[in-house]
Amino acid sequence: MSSSVIEAHGLTRRFGETVALDDFDLEVARGSVHGLLGPNGAGKTTAVRILTTLQRLHTGTAIVAGHDVVREARQVRRRIGLTGQQTAVDDLLSARQNLVYFGRLFRLGKADARKRADELLAQFGLAGSAHRVPKKFSGGMRRRLDLAASMILAPDVLFLDEPTTGLDPAGRREVWEAIAGLTAGGTTVLLTTHYLDEADRLCDRISVVDHGRNVVDDTPDGLKRRMGAERLEVMATAPEALEPITAVVASVATGEPSVEPGTLTVSAFVHDPVDALVTAAAAIREQRLEVADLGLRRPTLDEAFLELVGRETA
Amino acid sequence: MTHGTTPLKPATDDTVGHRIRWTLSDYRVVVGQEFAHLLRQPANFAWQLGFPVVMVLLFVYVFGSAMDVTGQGAGVGYIGYAMPGLFAMTMAFGFMNTAFAVADMKEKGFIDRVRSMPMASSAIVVGRNLADTIHAAVDLAVLAVIALLIGWSSDGTALETLAAFALLLWLRFSLIWVGIWLGLLVKGTEQAGNLFALAFPFGMISSVFTPPELMPSWLQPVAEWNPVSATATSIRELFGNPVPIGDAWPEVHALAAAIIWPLVITAVFLPLGVRRFRNLGR
Numbered sequence: 001m002s003s004s005v006i007e008a009h010g011l012t013r014r015f016g017e018t019v020a021l022d023d024f025d026l027e028v029a030r031g032s033v034h035g036l037l038g039p040n041g042a043g044k045t046t047a048v049r050i051l052t053t054l055q056r057l058h059t060g061t062a063i064v065a066g067h068d069v070v071r072e073a074r075q076v077r078r079r080i081g082l083t084g085q086q087t088a089v090d091d092l093l094s095a096r097q098n099l100v101y102f103g104r105l106f107r108l109g110k111a112d113a114r115k116r117a118d119e120l121l122a123q124f125g126l127a128g129s130a131h132r133v134p135k136k137f138s139g140g141m142r143r144r145l146d147l148a149a150s151m152i153l154a155p156d157v158l159f160l161d162e163p164t165t166g167l168d169p170a171g172r173r174e175v176w177e178a179i180a181g182l183t184a185g186g187t188t189v190l191l192t193t194h195y196l197d198e199a200d201r202l203c204d205r206i207s208v209v210d211h212g213r214n215v216v217d218d219t220p221d222g223l224k225r226r227m228g229a230e231r232l233e234v235m236a237t238a239p240e241a242l243e244p245i246t247a248v249v250a251s252v253a254t255g256e257p258s259v260e261p262g263t264l265t266v267s268a269f270v271h272d273p274v275d276a277l278v279t280a281a282a283a284i285r286e287q288r289l290e291v292a293d294l295g296l297r298r299p300t301l302d303e304a305f306l307e308l309v310g311r312e313t314a
Numbered sequence: 315m316t317h318g319t320t321p322l323k324p325a326t327d328d329t330v331g332h333r334i335r336w337t338l339s340d341y342r343v344v345v346g347q348e349f350a351h352l353l354r355q356p357a358n359f360a361w362q363l364g365f366p367v368v369m370v371l372l373f374v375y376v377f378g379s380a381m382d383v384t385g386q387g388a389g390v391g392y393i394g395y396a397m398p399g400l401f402a403m404t405m406a407f408g409f410m411n412t413a414f415a416v417a418d419m420k421e422k423g424f425i426d427r428v429r430s431m432p433m434a435s436s437a438i439v440v441g442r443n444l445a446d447t448i449h450a451a452v453d454l455a456v457l458a459v460i461a462l463l464i465g466w467s468s469d470g471t472a473l474e475t476l477a478a479f480a481l482l483l484w485l486r487f488s489l490i491w492v493g494i495w496l497g498l499l500v501k502g503t504e505q506a507g508n509l510f511a512l513a514f515p516f517g518m519i520s521s522v523f524t525p526p527e528l529m530p531s532w533l534q535p536v537a538e539w540n541p542v543s544a545t546a547t548s549i550r551e552l553f554g555n556p557v558p559i560g561d562a563w564p565e566v567h568a569l570a571a572a573i574i575w576p577l578v579i580t581a582v583f584l585p586l587g588v589r590r591f592r593n594l595g596r
Contacts, residue, residue, distance in 0.1 A: 052430045055595040074432055082430040086423035092351045092358075101350075104343040105433045107336055133354075149427070 005030045005157055005188045006051060011060035013046050013212075020046040022212035024060070028157075028190055028205075031183055035199040036192040038209035039309065044192035045085070047209070048161050051190070052082045065156040081150030081158040081187075085165065087142045088149075089134045095145050096121060096130040102149045120148040124178055140171030144178050151182070158182060160191040164198060176202060196301040210309045223304045232276050233267040234284075235293040242266065245291065248283045252276040264292070337434040344441025348449065359452075362411060366404040366457055373400065373523065374464060394555040397466040398478075399522035402546040404457060405450065405486040406517040409493035410510050412446050416497025417506035425498075429594065439587050443490045450486045454479060469554030478552035481572050485545045488576030491583035498590040521546050527560050538562035541579065544571035 006028035013021040021043045028034040036044040049055035051064050053073040062069045065079035089098050096117050103113030121127045124144040134142050143163065150158055163179065164172040179202055182189055193199050199206050200220045208216045208223070216223065232252065234245050242259060246266050249257040253268030253276070260266075270276035273296050284291055352359055373396045419425050419438075428438055458479075468475040500506050519537050520526075526537035537543055538560060547568035550557045564571040 049426075049595070053595070054426055054429055077430060077432040080430065082427060084423040084426050086421075088423040088427040090347065090351075090424070092355055093347070094354075097350060101343065101347055102427075102431075105340060105428060105431055105437075107339070107432065 003030055004028060006034075006062070006064050006190060008047075008051065008062040009060055011047065011050060011062060012058045013043075013050060013055065014058060019212055021050070021057075024209075024212060025214050026207060027217075028188060030188055031186065032204040033179070033183060033189040033191070033202050035203035035206045036190065036209050037194070037196065037199045037206050037305065038192075039194060042209045043212040044209050045161055046212075048082075048159050048190070048192055052080055052159050053077055054082075078153065079156040081153070081155040083143075083146050083150045083158070083160045083163060085161045087134070087146045089142065089145055091133060091135040094131045094133055095126055095137075098134065098145065099148060099152065103152050106152050108152070116152055120151060123151075123181075124148045125174075138171060139167045140174035143167065143171065143175045147175070147178055147182075151187070154185060155187060157188045157190060160189060162192055162194070164193070164195065172198070196305055200301045208305065208308050216308055220301060223308075224298050224301060226304060226308070230270060230273045231267045231297045231299070232270045232273070232280060233265060233293070233295055233297045234280065234291055236264040236266070237290045237292045239264065241289055241291070244287060244289055245284070248280055248287070248289070251283065252279050267297070270296075333434075337437065340434045340437035341441045341444060344437050345445045345448070348442075348445035352449070352452075363453055363456055365407070366400060366453070367460060369403065370397070370400050370457070370460060370464070377523075393464065393466050394553075395550070396523065397461045398550045398553055398555055399546050400461075401454065401457060401482050401549065402485070402520075402542050403517045403522045404453060405482045405545070406489065406520075406522075406542045407513055408446075408450055408453065408486055409489035410506075410513045412442065412490050412493030413497040413500070413509055414503060414506045416442065416494050417500050417503045420498065421502040425591075425594070435592055436588055439494055439584075439591050442494055443487065446490045446493075447483060447487045450490075451483055454482060468552075470552045474552040474554075478549040481545055481549055481552075484576045485541065485572070488541075488579035488583070491580055491587050495583050495587040495590055498587065498594070516540070517542055521565075525560070526562075526565075534560075535562070539564055541571075541575035544568050544575050548572040 004027045006026060008024065008026040011021045011024040011026075012019070024043065024047060026036075026047065036047060038044050046055060050057045051062055051069060053069050053076055057070070064076050067075040067079070069076050090101065093101060099117035099120055100113045103116050104110070106113075108116060118127075118130075121130050124147060126141065126145060126148065129137065129141065134145055137145065147158075147160075147163075160179070164175050167175065176198070179189060179191070189202075191202065203220060205217065205219055206223060207214045216226070218226070232249060234249055236242050236245050239261065242261065242264065246257050246259055249266045249268050252270055254271050255269055257266050257268035277294075277296055281294060284294070374393050416425075425438065429435075468478070470478065496509055497506060500509065519529075519533060520540040521537060521543040526534045526543070529537055539562070544564050547557060547565055548571070551568060
């Protein structure tokens, strides 16, 4: 069995004049949580729609869970789950009725569909709301019911297209916790997001997607490292201290320090982070300068992302 | 976190027999969902009936009192003329509910979800039609009871009366395919709502409430050849209600037209709907 559960090569898809996917490659390791990160319109959703057999591709090949998405669409459909951008549950049926309905359409027998519905309601923390209609649920609960419906056959791969878009912070946290528990059961997760914190928190690997291409494929930490050196950051307690602090930072930095008077912060890239930190700390003590904070800072994923994509996310 | 102990292997459908069995099961599940809706939301169902019921009351008691369709004075016998027309109109307009429901399923991502599942690709289209046809039968039964209460009756034999209701459902059945196709075609519910502007003249430029002979000559052929007119005229004959007859072919051969029209509509729009569903990803 291959270690990759998704293998896509050279995927191209146009919509009229627009090229949604342009020679898109993707490999996703079995059992991982893989993120497609990119601005709106980058091609993330089109990639998911092709991999879930919803959209035809123009060129390229894609194997999902061991089957070709074009020639063996039916086999692929038996092995995947999909939670799209909108919550695709039936608002007129109760949570449990929804899961039984989808279970029956996944072709489980009546008794099995009911049993599976109860298991999933418990797994996603919805047992107490089994007989309520999702219309009355919070955003996070609706999303969890949606996730449960995608997990009916314990799929090899679960696709999540922007799973937390439109949710409040509490709802996002609920959904994050639910997603984190999925891989324990052997399911691989491919999710799209334009939230960097979400990708950072959930994903083992991230593919940065832009203009229909997979620009970079790396771990969240690896992406941050691509930003190069770490930064030394010193925060002063008063504006008068900014000048001597800037001099200290400049003495250990590889380039010009940047000064932000608003936050009283001086920062600069450093070559040997630990050595720079110790040297700067010694100089600050020697000159009896007062500082509010002194430390090394890794670039955030936001900075790494902007560096790679070169434009602001929506 | 566990995945429980339920056997999760979906049934195989590798033989033709299995495939047919599971396809029928898919249809049943889709139809069952519609019934669960009815049971959980009887109020919705009542509202959908509101429009035809209000039309009945308006036509019989408001407009009807001014119309002389029997030549015996205004209002006399109008209920006998209007009721079959209202039955036909309810059948003609109802398919817009289907278009709206399908557009709503598409807009909410529900259709995407079922398309990513291993079910039969015809199940949503065919299941939807079966559910909506049964729904229409219930509508029709309620409407018939109201008609009887306000003094309408069928003078035909039991068989003729049943045949008339069967023709009405036959018309609706064929129009539901149009509704499904339109629902899959439009962008969303907003556009589906706009389609009502098309359905309204389709239902009204017919012999439903007014004999085509009274319309301007350029409009007459449209009304005479309208499938809704064929059904309205032939059920009037079957119910033994007043029939003002013209000499256009579909009026003289109303029964044949009422059978052929829906057949043609089905032959065109059933394949269109299934194809549209399969090609949503093109």
